[in-house]
């Protein structure tokens with residue numbers, strides 16, 4: 702099947718707490734790319750992959766849970782950087798399990814090179830996979846992996 706015949710895949714992109722500060726926040730760890738720039742990069746990459754992205758950032762756990770629940774029937778995949786909630790949120794993990802939508806977890810930094818409390822992710826076990834440590838490129842690689850998985 703030619704690329705032009707592929708059905709459009711809709712991906713919900715979730716950014717957790719403090720990621721709205723990207724560009725200003727600890728640039729030595731998270732880089733200088735802003736969240737808007739990451740969302741644009743993802744929209745461009747999605748177009749190449751015959752997909753579309755719907756980004757949402759929230760500092761509130763419940764808003765992220767609501768968005769995951771609402772994704773049921775709306776989006777075929779979820780790309781998530783849950784920020785600090787990665788390491789604390791059973792609620793986000795349960796929401797991903799409940800909707801049963803293939804999910805890829807991404808992190809800008811390599812969480813395994815950092816403090817021990819960042820080494821555990823509640824999301825990893827319910828995600829298809831995780832990409833960590835490639836800066837803004839983690840999102841692009843995550844989107845590619847997710848769309849590729851959904852096309853199988």
Ligand code: DQA
Nearest residue numbers: 782783784785808809810819
């Ligand atoms: C992060 C890593 C988390 O430990 C941290 O709390 C973040 C960002 C990352 O993208 O590297 O907020 O998810």
